[in-house]
Every structure is written in structure tokens, then in C-alpha cells.
Amino acid sequence: MVAAAQPPQSSVSTDSPYLYSPPSSDTTVVKNLILAQLNSPKVANFESSGLTEKYNELWAMFEHTVRDRQGSSVLVIGPRAVGKTAIINQALDKLAIEYDGRYIVVRLSAYFHPDEHGAVREIARQLDINAKKNHSSHQSQFQQPAINDTFSNILNILDHPNSSESMAVIFIVDEIDKFTDNKQTLLYNLLDLAQTSQVPICVVGVSPKITVRELFEKRVRSRFSQRVISLTKPGSVDHFWAGAKLALLLSPTHIAQLQDANYGRLWNQYIDSLFTRSPPVRKLVYELYYCTKNYRQFNIYSAYAVAQISPQCPFPIETHFLHYASVQPPGTIQGLFQSLSSLELLLAIAAARWIEKFDLPTINFNLAYKEYEEMIKSFNISSTTLATSSPSRSDTRILTNIKVNQKVWSAKVLRNSWESLYRMGLLIDQSGVSTNADGHVISNAQLNKTYTIEDSKMVQLDTNLEEIGSRLDDQDPFKRLTKL
Ligand SMILES: Nc1ncnc2c1ncn2[C@@H]1O[C@H](COP(=O)(O)OP(=O)(O)O)[C@@H](O)[C@H]1O
Numbered sequence: 007m008v009a010a011a012q013p014p015q016s017s018v019s020t021d022s023p024y025l026y027s028p029p030s031s032d033t034t035v036v037k038n039l040i041l042a043q044l045n046s047p048k049v050a051n052f053e054s055s056g057l058t059e060k061y062n063e064l065w066a067m068f069e070h071t072v073r074d075r076q077g078s079s080v081l082v083i084g085p086r087a088v089g090k091t092a093i094i095n096q097a098l099d100k101l102a103i104e105y106d107g108r109y110i111v112v113r114l115s116a117y118f119h120p121d122e123h124g125a126v127r128e129i130a131r132q133l134d135i136n137a138k139k140n141h142s143s144h145q146s147q148f149q150q151p152a153i154n155d156t157f158s159n160i161l162n163i164l165d166h167p168n169s170s171e172s173m174a175v176i177f178i179v180d181e182i183d184k185f186t187d188n189k190q191t192l193l194y195n196l197l198d199l200a201q202t203s204q205v206p207i208c209v210v211g212v213s214p215k216i217t218v219r220e221l222f223e224k225r226v227r228s229r230f231s232q233r234v235i236s237l238t239k240p241g242s243v244d245h246f247w248a249g250a251k252l253a254l255l256l257s258p259t260h261i262a263q264l265q266d267a268n269y270g271r272l273w274n275q276y277i278d279s280l281f282t283r284s285p286p287v288r289k290l291v292y293e294l295y296y297c298t299k300n301y302r303q304f305n306i307y308s309a310y311a312v313a314q315i316s317p318q319c320p321f322p323i324e325t326h327f328l329h330y331a332s333v334q335p336p337g338t339i340q341g342l343f344q345s346l347s348s349l350e351l352l353l354a355i356a357a358a359r360w361i362e363k364f365d366l367p368t369i370n371f372n373l374a375y376k377e378y379e380e381m382i383k384s385f386n387i388s389s390t391t392l393a394t395s396s397p398s399r400s401d402t403r404i405l406t407n408i409k410v411n412q413k414v415w416s417a418k419v420l421r422n423s424w425e426s427l428y429r430m431g432l433l434i435d436q437s438g439v440s441t442n443a444d445g446h447v448i449s450n451a452q453l454n455k456t457y458t459i460e461d462s463k464m465v466q467l468d469t470n471l472e473e474i475g476s477r478l479d480d481q482d483p484f485k486r487l488t489k490l
């Protein structure tokens with residue numbers, strides 16, 4: 007047991023921050039508050055984040071649409087987890103307070119509705135739900151059995167001249183770049199509506215791609231306003247830490263909720279000093295900064311440390327911040343290698359050897375198979391010589407034991423292995439993008455999901471010989487094959 011009931015300290019003493027003993031209800035409150043912040047789709051202590059300027063821009067647009075009844079559109083662009091969704095949510099929260107009942111939000115994500123029909127149905131569904139909320143007698147007005155009716159119906163209702171008193175509609179289209187793969191009818195219609203409709207409509211396109219504008223067809227691009235709100239990743243470790251710690255800090259209103267406000271203040275001091283004082287946290291922050299700069303990941307790591315606090319130990323223990331990292335499975339490629347069957351591994355090695363030999367970026371099954379045959383033949387020859395040349399060593403477990411030649415399996419057998427490599431993602435389609443007949447860029451990332459691959463189809467290998475070699479155990483007889 008740690009000593010209880012110490013007199014409140016005015017600051018956290020570096021050697022024993024855990025000696026402070028707050029009321030046990032307070033530790034529960036703090037734990038719940040901070041865990042909620044860590045898991046929230048918003049940025050905690052938003053005013054202190056560097057996002058306020060971008061947020062104000064977005065808020066001004068929303069207000070313009072709802073209050074001044076002016077349609078508009080904007081693109082919110084930035085890498086993953088930099089706060090795109092967070093500023094949108096923050097602005098919508100404020101809208102809910104200031105203009106409640108005067109607007110409808112429709113959220114779409116190309117992840118959930120990759121095809122336009124699904125997306126249109128989803129729009130109709132959300133509009134109906136909102137309409138029902140406001141008029142309980144409302145019949146499903148937007149959604150129709152036929153998809154074409156649904157869309158024209160939405161357009162008609164929203165475009166109706168006497169809808170001047172109707173509510174504004176805010177469309178949030180997440181991953182908007184994925185809607186550009188096919189005909190961009192949906193985007194075109196939405197934006198056209200935003201420009202011409204009596205109902206004020208605001209379209210917010212969200213995307214991690216900087217080039218998203220280029221992916222739009224001309225008619226879509228010309229209807230999109232030039233407005234772009236772009237967010238960037240933090241530029242320095244200090245900057246990253248300043249953002250990351252926000253979710254761990256208590257706001258003044260939170261502190262006021264505590265029985266012992268001093269605990270709240272000490273908590274904030276403790277968190278503030280973590281980066282400078284605690285080597286484990288420093289390590290974590292540096293690692294994340296140089297790998298992904300992803301705040302969400304930091305939140306996940308911190309959740310364990312925060313979940314462990316108790317009246318006896320009211321501040322998070324520093325080493326707990328590294329707990330998740332230590333129990334995580336190895337990286338994806340590493341994990342993949344451990345799960346390969348020996349035929350798959352041999353085929354992957356053969357493909358890597360061929361690419362290394364001929365210095366070409368892509369390979370197909372036929373070429374890989376040819377290399378596989380040669381490789382196994384020479385492997386068999388050399389392992390026999392090795393086996394006979396080192397008979398004196400007592401621990402030549404591996405090499406001397408392989409007197410049995412590796413069988414050269416037929417192409418028919420190996421074709422299955424090739425397919426599973428493809429399915430696992432170790433083989434990837436040659437290029438992520440190509441152009442369609444109109445010259446528009448289309449992504450073929452989705453095509454990767456087909457489960458068959460032709461023998462002559464050229465693909466890229468998502469690893470190389472050296473990497474395979476470094477993944478294999480020194481005892482592994484196949485390791486030798488990773489040297490040309
Ligand atoms: N600038 C920031 N400062 C602090 N935390 C941030 C910041 N940006 C993002 N986060 C954290 O990362 C999480 C994911 O952000 P989100 O807005 O969903 O990213 P995305 O840009 O992918 O939409 C947020 O919930 C928040 O906890």
C-alpha cells in the first residue's frame with residue numbers, strides 16, 4: 007500500500023508524484039473523463055490546438071449557409087488523423103447550439119457507400135430520418151423503391167421553388183476521392199444543386215489526397231468552389247507533443263467538477279511535464295512522430311496508462327504508456343512472413359530473386375515459376391555438396407539433414423500459392439491508378455480485391471530479397487536462397 011492522506015502538495019514532486027491521495031471518487035471521474043477524451047472523435051481542449059483558424063473558416067461557411075441561406079462548397083484536405091473530421095464535428099456542435107432546427111446534416115462516406123446507388127439511398131434515408139424528427143407525421147418522402155426515382159425525388163424536393171423556408175442541408179462527403187472512380191453523377195448533381203437550388207446547400211468534401219481536385223471531371227470541378235481548407239501534420243516533435251497531450255489534460259470546467267480541485271491542477275502539471283521528464287513517454291512521442299505523426303495512435307497508447315489509475319496510484323505510470331507497444335504483434339509484413347507456407351515462401355523468394363537479377367519492377371507467375379524451378383534445382387545440388395562437405399560438424403542439423411531433395415512442384419500447384427500471395431497483398435497491382443477513355447484518372451485499388459490472377463499478369467512484389475532474408479531465421483534452410 008502506498009502511504010495515504012498526504013497533505014496536498016503545491017506541485018508534483020518529481021520523485022514521488024504518486025504519494026498524493028485524492029478522494030477516490032475523483033480518480034474515477036478523472037479516469038472516465040480522460041478516457042472519453044482519448045476515444046472521442048473530437049480534439050479535446052480544442053482552443054489550445056492549432057486547429058482553431060481552420061475551424062473558424064469552416065464555421066463561417068456553415069453559418070453563411072444556415073443563417074444567410076447561401077449554398078457553398080469546400081474541400082477539407084489533409085493526411086489521416088490530422089483533425090479533418092474533428093474540425094467538422096466541432097463546427098457542427100456549435101451549429102447545433104446556435105442554429106438548432108434550421109439545418110440538416112447528411113453524412114456520406116465512400117468507404118461505406120462505394121457505389122453511387124448506395125450513396126443516394128443513404129442520402130434519402132438520412133433526409134427522411136431528419137424530416138421525421140421534425141414532423142412526426144412525415145411519410146418516407148425521399149426514399150423510393152426505384153433508385154432513379156429516389157434521386158430525382160431528392161432533387162425535386164430540394165429544388166422546389168416554395169422550399170424557401172425549408173431547412174439548409176449540409177452534406178459531409180468523407181473520402182470524396184473514392185467517388186471519382188466512375189461516372190461522377192452524384193457529385194455533379196450535389197454540386198449543381200448547391201449552386202442552383204432554393205434550399206441552401208453546403209457540400210464539404212473530405213479527402214486525404216492533395217490531388218483530389220484533379221480527379222474531378224471538368225463539370226464537377228467547375229461547380230466546386232475554389233475553397234480548400236488544408237490541414238498538415240505537425241512540423242516538429244514539440245508541436246506533436248503539444249497536440250498529443252491535449253487529450254490527456256483536464257479543462258477548467260472539468261477541474262471544477264472535482265471535489266479536490268488541487269488534484270486536477272496537479273494532474274495537468276504532471277501531464278505537462280511528462281514529455282520533458284519521462285524517458286518512456288519521450289520515447290513513445292519520438293517514435294510516433296518519426297513514424298506516423300498520428301495523434302490517434304498516441305491516444306490508443308495512453309488509454310492503458312490512464313485506465314490503470316486508482317486512488318492508490320492517482321497519476322498514470324510512465325512505463326504504462328509503452329505497454330501496448332510491447333504487446334503488439336510484429337508489423338504487418340513480418341506477421342505475413344510468419345504465416346506463409348513453405349511453397350508460398352519459396353515462390354516469394356523466387357519472385358524477389360528474379361526482380362533482383364533483372365532489375366525490373368514487375369513480375370508475373372510464369373517468370374516467377376521459371377526462377378523457382380532453377381532455384382530449387384541449384385538448391386538441391388548445393389545442399390547435397392554442403393551435406394557431404396561438412397560431415398565432421400556435429401551440429402549441422404539443418405544443412406546435413408536436408409539430404410532429401412526439395413521437390414520441384416508443378417506449375418499447377420504453385421499457381422495456388424501465387425494466388426494466395428496476391429490475396430495477402432504481398433503481390434500488388436502494377437500501378438494504383440490508370441486513366442479511363444475520357445482521360446480521367448481512375449484508381450484500380452478496388453480491382454485488387456478480385457481473387458484470381460492470370461499467369462501473365464504483371465504485378466509488383468511488396469518486398470525485396472534483402473528484406474525476405476532479414477525476416478528469415480538464421481537456421482532457416484531457405485535463407486541461403488535470399489543471396490544471389
Ligand atoms: N491537431 C490535433 N491536435 C490534437 N489531437 C488531434 C489533432 N488532430 C487529430 N487529433 C486526434 O486524432 C483523432 C483523429 O482525428 P480526425 O479528425 O478523425 O482525423 P481525420 O483527419 O483523419 O479525419 C482525433 O479524435 C483527435 O483525438
Ligand SMILES: [Mg+2]
Nearest residue numbers: 090091092180
Ligand atoms: Mg476523418
